[in-house]
Amino acid sequence: MAEKVLMKGNEALAEAAICAGCHHFFGYPITPQTELAAYMAKKMPKIGGTYLQAESELASINMVLGAAAAGVRAMTSTSSPGLSLMTEGISYIAGCDLPALIVNVQRGGPGLGGIQPSQADYYQATKATGHGDFQLIVLAPSTVQEMVDMVFLAFELGEKYRMPAMLFSDGLLGQMMEPVVLPEPGQVKIADKPWAVTGHGGKRFHNIINSLYLEPDLLEKTVRERYERYAAVERDEQRCEEFMVDDADIVLVAYGASSRICRSAVVSARAEGIKVGLIRPITVWPFPNDAIKKAATHAKAFLSVEMSMGQMIDDIRLALNGSVPAYFYGRTGGMIPSPAEVLGEIKKIKEGM
Amino acid sequence: MRTDLNLVLAGFGGQGLLFAGKVTAYAGLVEGREISWLPSYGPEMRGGTANCSVCVSDEPIGSPLVLTPNALIAMNLPSFDKFIDTVVPGGVALIDSTMVSAKTNRTDITAIYVPATKLADDNGLSGLANIILLGRLYKELGFCSEEALDKGLAKCVPASKAAMLDANRKALKLGMEQP
Numbered sequence: 266m267a268e269k270v271l272m273k274g275n276e277a278l279a280e281a282a283i284c285a286g287c288h289h290f291f292g293y294p295i296t297p298q299t300e301l302a303a304y305m306a307k308k309m310p311k312i313g314g315t316y317l318q319a320e321s322e323l324a325s326i327n328m329v330l331g332a333a334a335a336g337v338r339a340m341t342s343t344s345s346p347g348l349s350l351m352t353e354g355i356s357y358i359a360g361c362d363l364p365a366l367i368v369n370v371q372r373g374g375p376g377l378g379g380i381q382p383s384q385a386d387y388y389q390a391t392k393a394t395g396h397g398d399f400q401l402i403v404l405a406p407s408t409v410q411e412m413v414d415m416v417f418l419a420f421e422l423g424e425k426y427r428m429p430a431m432l433f434s435d436g437l438l439g440q441m442m443e444p445v446v447l448p449e450p451g452q453v454k455i456a457d458k459p460w461a462v463t464g465h466g467g468k469r470f471h472n473i474i475n476s477l478y479l480e481p482d483l484l485e486k487t488v489r490e491r492y493e494r495y496a497a498v499e500r501d502e503q504r505c506e507e508f509m510v511d512d513a514d515i516v517l518v519a520y521g522a523s524s525r526i527c528r529s530a531v532v533s534a535r536a537e538g539i540k541v542g543l544i545r546p547i548t549v550w551p552f553p554n555d556a557i558k559k560a561a562t563h564a565k566a567f568l569s570v571e572m573s574m575g576q577m578i579d580d581i582r583l584a585l586n587g588s589v590p591a592y593f594y595g596r597t598g599g600m601i602p603s604p605a606e607v608l609g610e611i612k613k614i615k616e617g618m
Numbered sequence: 619m620r621t622d623l624n625l626v627l628a629g630f631g632g633q634g635l636l637f638a639g640k641v642t643a644y645a646g647l648v649e650g651r652e653i654s655w656l657p658s659y660g661p662e663m664r665g666g667t668a669n670c671s672v673c674v675s676d677e678p679i680g681s682p683l684v685l686t687p688n689a690l691i692a693m694n695l696p697s698f699d700k701f702i703d704t705v706v707p708g709g710v711a712l713i714d715s716t717m718v719s720a721k722t723n724r725t726d727i728t729a730i731y732v733p734a735t736k737l738a739d740d741n742g743l744s745g746l747a748n749i750i751l752l753g754r755l756y757k758e759l760g761f762c763s764e765e766a767l768d769k770g771l772a773k774c775v776p777a778s779k780a781a782m783l784d785a786n787r788k789a790l791k792l793g794m795e796q797p
Contacts, residue, residue: 271644271655297659380659441682442640442655444647529680601683
């Protein structure tokens with residue numbers, strides 16, 4: 266196995282993207298994703314790739330659209346306010362059925378908000394990343410190693426289902442260093458893209474990448490076809506990690522940075538004899554409904570822990586459909602919940618049971 | 619099982635606290651332990667206090683943000699004021715007494731005052747007060763093998779500054795010799 270190195274999440278993600286054959290990066294600077302773009306700026310020229318700092322987020326995302334339409338692996342990275350500016354382009358990318366990687370290293374909002382870690386963009390990532398009927402595949406890493414591994418997964422799934430994928434990170438994961446094993450070169454599987462708009466010397470009929478359909482029946486047909494793919498994603502690509510869920514009375518649900526804190530809280534609660542487990546969504550879209558439903562057959566309560574005012578809790582409640590109560594605990598604005606706070610919430614629920 | 623190290627390093631930007639934290643983290647990595655390193659980032663780094671959290675453990679690390687350290691290195695007064703009361707009872711606080719004239723009233727922690735910045739200047743190791751303090755912390759806690767600590771140091775000194783490795787080693791040794 267390759268040697269473990271110490272890297273910041275942002276840098277590890279950037280290196281992984283290059284290893285994954287993504288040689289085209291377009292972006293606009295913003296904290297706390299800065300190191301990611303800086304790493305690309307340093308590396309891309311050396312490997313003959315493109316690093317382009319555009320004049321805005323709007324320009325960046327449309328450059329990603331252009332590169333993706335040409336069939337190459339392309340990406341951008343930003344943080345919350347920047348992602349809001351990109352949403353028009355992301356909708357176009359989805360409407361064009363293009364795979365592309367979008368990284369959101371979340372910070373506190375709304376507005377300019379702050380620059381400390383947050384998970385308050387969950388609704389935006391999973392419900393409305395732009396106008397129209399569409400979804401992104403949204404992967405939520407919780408370690409620096411996952412920041413690496415999920416880059417490959419994001420490109421592979423994006424290409425398989427012809428849809429954009431988001432790596433849903435936050436300032437804590439982006440800024441922290443952990444040991445990480447970088448992939449060996451030469452493991453990349455890039456899908457064939459017969460739909461790409463590339464030069465072909467007149468050997469075939471030209472491809473068109475487009476999201477404009479003025480005939481409503483035709484537009485409805487394309488959207489319905491896309492939703493058939495979304496249904497397949499929801500059926501086949503739900504991913505989560507379960508920690509001590511099998512006999513749990515109380516099941517915590519948390520992704521990304523907050524899942525790490527919950528894991529510590531679960532260990533503390535178990536040490537006090539409280540049967541607690543953790544479901545950590547790895548895909549937040551598709552949401553791991555099946556795991557939630559399965560845990561609900563024995564759990565007496567769920568607790569969603571988020572660095573927001575409570576957004577993922579809605580998806581948990583939809584999955585539970587009233588069968589088991591679901592509670593919420595969160596900090597927002599860049600505050601990070603402590604394991605002790607989460608343990609306190611667990612005890613409150615336990616007392617009420 | 620070895621004890622966890624939950625270390626906070628705090629001071630002014632430029633004092634090398636993030637670097638000293640990285641050396642500690644790498645030393646843990648060399649020994650195959652779980653580690654995390656989390657810096658403060660943003661405006662407080664530019665002229666204010668810079669700090670970082672380092673965790674070294676045999677278990678997977680939950681929160682990389684250390685709120686209640688069992689070891690603290692404080693290199694300026696604002697950091698001393700901010701973090702001294704967060705140290706857990708029984709913990710160790712290393713204070714650069716060249717930079718911090720205050721003393722803590724706490725008797726439930728081991729407070730060690732080392733004039734690290736002056737020591738560094740007097741020994742031609744200017745800018746390495748951070749490593750002197752790390753050396754003294756190591757003497758107190760022995761959080762890894764000496765070999766691992768040296769390897770950690772070697773990993774963190776970039777190839778372009780290889781000449782600095784010897785100076786760092788001297789600073790580490792000088793720290794270990796402090797009372």
